[in-house]
Amino acid sequence: MDWTTLKGFRDPERARAVVRGVRQELERADSRLGRKLRLMEVCGTHTVSFSRSGVRSVLSDLVELVSGPGCPVCVTDQRDIDAMIETARVPGVIVTTFGDMMRVPGSRTTLQQERTQGADVRVVYSALDALKVAEEKPEATVVFLGVGFETTAPGIAHAILEAQARGLGNFAVLSAHKYTPPAVRALLDGGDARLDGFVLPGHVSVVTGTDGWQFLAREYGLPGVVTGFDPLDLLAGVGELATLIADGRAEVRNAYPRTVQEHGNPHAQELIRRVFRPADAVWRGLGPIPASGMAIAGEFARYDASRRLDLDLPPTRVPPGCRCGDVLQGKVLPTGCKLFAVACTPERPIGPCMVSSEGSCAAYYQYEPEAVEAALAAARRGPARGGEARGAAGRPGEVA
């Protein structure tokens, strides 16, 4: 099974039939609402898959798919990024991280820049690999940068328990982990999201189960469908949402049953409960959300880098003009940012949404060539607009 693009369907006739079926349902839903459907994909990997597979553009006349706060790198608050970078500057510390974090701009530098200046920053594939580094370097303090949602957190919990079992005293985690449902709630409570339903994250839901999303239907009267990442999964998710909306049913459904269970993964939930405690967290774009963060429980304090290191953080600065915060709330598409493709590119990213492989801006830049063309053309047409964009990128950041 390798359907990287719609073209990759082995039988194009069948692919067309599926698309036709989904389009029919979308038409029914649109005519019931009297306007184009507006759905949010919560997950960053969905954002990328919708663009890369061509499903977004094939359906774009009938449904508006906006991305939400689904990329953990993108939603990490500037202050947390600064803390990670500052950690790398502490003598005797080895920072271990997923590769995506390396180029995320902090207020002043990036982890990558710190590394060129001599900091010991290592990209690892998993928290368990970070443990290996701790074993090999007993004289150093090895800090793993914990960024992720319910999908990543249990693995980190596993690593912390493993460190305890192996008696590794020189391992710690800087946890910026977050729970996704509170962010979706915050978006809806904010009131200006104007959404008709949710394409729910396939892999977060492996842990939370469809149970974790029932509140959408119960409390907000909105439908949601959990789905996977192949073109067929994406079409299934949108098609089923369209059917629910056309029939006027607010329900939460599972279009990814081969991987996601109703009650989620109880072992993963148990590990999260054991090692983390819900804590208030600040999200880029959404601001502070109560009980949306995962802090390391007191019992495991010795593995909590935020308690072990006493960091002195300089004031936070976010790059002027960057609209990541609005992109993450579905308020604007990446193309709504004046810097998109003009001053901000994957090679020279200004905001995290252009850095992360799951960031909306990066997804649009890579897989929506018309969007890039339009942005560049607009910049060429209006010297004021293009000039402003370039100027803003060249100026130092302002205090947020």
Added chain:
Amino acid sequence: MCLAAPGRVVAVDRERQMATVEYFGNEREVGVALVPEVQVGDFVMVHAGEAIEIVDAEEAEASLALWTELYGLDDAEGL
């Protein structure tokens, strides 16, 4: 970072809660604390070095069958 990929389990080390998983021809050690019931031969979804769930092959077929029904595809084979 959040991409998860399915792989086939070729060996399980229960004591260390680790397993060797093969995907796309490569082998890797991954954590299996979240899927303690895992068996050699199972397909698991791996995310950041941890198997987060066992993928149900039968369910996968069932969802294809549902698709066939929903959108009038007479035969889902080859999809």
